[in-house]
Amino acid sequence: MAIGKRGRAARTYFVRKLTLPSILKPRLDELSAASGALYSQVLTTFWRTLRRSAGKRKDHRRKAVFLSSGTLQKLFPKDPAGLLHSHSCDAVVDAFIASMDSARTRKKTDPKARFPRRCKRFFKVTFKSSAIRVRDGQLILSTGDRTNPLVIPWAFDLPVNVEIGWRACGGYELRAMYVDTRPVQTPLGDGV
Secondary structure, three states, X not given: OEEOOOOOEEOOEEEEEEEOOHHHHHHHHHHHHHHHHHHHHXXXXXXXXXXXXXXOOOOOOXXXXXXXXXXXXXXXXXXXXXXXXXXXXXXXXXHHHHHHHXXXXXXXXXXXXXXXXXXXXXXXXXXXXXXXXXXXXXXXXXXXXXXXXXXXXXXXXXXXXXXXXXXXXXXXXXXXXXXXXXXOOOOOOOOO
């Protein structure tokens, strides 16, 4: 186990990838578009709030307002189309905040690094543990529509987290994350 930022032991995970059949493409396009629309709303709201709160540069009395992850999650509890689970909406906000943190860290060493500014038409769909079930050899991923969850044939254990995104070579890919419980190997010698 690795040690995290706050001195606690961080969990390690392993990922199981699965290429999804093309018959699911219309439903996945719909979910991915809803996720992209939510990401674009979060991005736009963050930058507009920051720009409007700062005002003119000569006015020193005004303070810039940086919206936090919790505030953005309260502002956007659902996506515009109502297709995503509420925790999937939280994951979209978390992804935006993570990209802001990453850009802030990179700016310390690379002055050309940029903050996220582009709206996205499609974005990955993340399902947290509260939206995942395995029943009768099927992975059931809960969406905002209670009557129409995403059902995928599944022959593995219950994952901690599931992410569905577009592969570089085309088609959708499911990435299931599991806690790594394998024992850490002890080094055999002094060399690499």
